Amino acid sequence: MEKQLLDVAIIGGGPAGLNAALVLGRARKHVVVIDEGRPRNAVTRETHGFLSRDGISPGEFRRMAEEEIGAYSSVSFMADTAVSIAGTDGQFQIETTRGQTFASKKVLFAVGMKDRPLNIPGLAEVYGISAFVCPYCDGWELRDQPLVIITKGTELLHFAPLISGWTNRFSVCTNGPDELTGAEREELQRHRVPLYDTPIRSIDSSDGIVRQVVLEDGTIIPCRGLFFKPELVTGSDLPRAIGCQITEAGMVDVDDFGKTNVPGVYSAGDAASRLHQAIAAASMGAFVAAAMNNELNMEAWRRIG
Structure with a gap:
């Protein structure tokens, strides 16, 4: 896995990252999902408003999603934290806390948001x-x-x-x-x-x-x-570190297709939207994955031509 040039490295394994992995896996793309396993919604007992999954716990939602994605052998999961990223479109290098290095053509930040410390006693x-x-x-x-x-x-x-x-x-x-x-x-x-x-x-x-x-x-x-109303910050500093523009609200700035200002880098879910609901994040993950797949296919098509 370390030596293979992946199509997409997805950083973050919430609803956006998982649905993106599903769509990309079905599109026969080689993908790794790097997730540290500390989601913001871990404090909640149930996820609501998600058709067919209303009332499911966040942990069970992720377990079922990973099980479904497991049907697509080109998608792998890494329980780890991405700590650095370098490179350019077509050849990004992602390093993790466990010393793993992944090379990927594209990067999708699905890092969500995280709460600042709650400063009200109780x-x-x-x-x-x-x-x-x-x-x-x-x-x-x-x-x-x-x-x-x-x-x-x-x-x-x-x-x-x-x-x-x-x-x-x-x-x-x-x-x-x-x-x-x-x-x-x-x-x-x-x-x-x-x-x-x-x-x-x-x-x-x-x-x-x-x-x-x-x-x-x-x-x-x-x-x-x-x-x-919580005080939120982006779930990872990596988008800013690689040069992604950040909005005044603290979100990764993206266009209608999830593209950031950095070529080859996309973002989806809570990190790139005010619609902080699981179903909205999953929907955005699927849509952005389709846009990434289209870009990868067009690049391959043009190389042959």
Whole structure:
């Protein structure tokens, strides 16, 4: 494997990387999937919104995906971490923490995003159990429950109407200045949404289930769940290291086909999109894999001509 020139090295084995591997394997391309086995969604117990897989655990989803991809012998999996990448289109060199070196014509970054450390006491204990970031993924499980939303500014005025489709029993904690205009505060008041801008002292819970949010001024807000806006960074520094442009939001900048500004380098999934859902990442992985396969085929076609 080390001496073979692969068609595509996929860095990251989440839904985007796995679906890309499936499509490329079926296209008879030689592929390696390098994944360190520490996905961001490891904290969650179930994956939702994925047709035919609704409610499956992230670990079981990956196991089943790898089993299906195993039918295509040109795809290999490496439980490792890519630590460096060099070279140019047609001849990239990827090195891993275990000292493996892979040569590949193309590279696909499906590295996802990762959370910055959670700086609210008690939040880590409930994250993935009763505190979530995506109502499309977990809103059903908290329907009609009293919730606390932790966010502020323009994001808040997007999130409040959204969460109201699952429950109208929610309060907002901005954990400091709310960054709202007077008109925006009045809008929340019209909808009878309690707004607290005092910093959060702690989140109290029992067995992972939120009981209350306690503010620095002693205010106690009883609740049964939370939604919050996480602080995210790209799951690997390698895209930036090889020269990929990064957007202000911290994502890898790609065109409609998943191409980065670096020839031969693509990106898919959460690392290159705001649509942080498993089914969206898988869909993007399949689409970008098709674009990569087309580029590889065209290059081979032209060499013969």
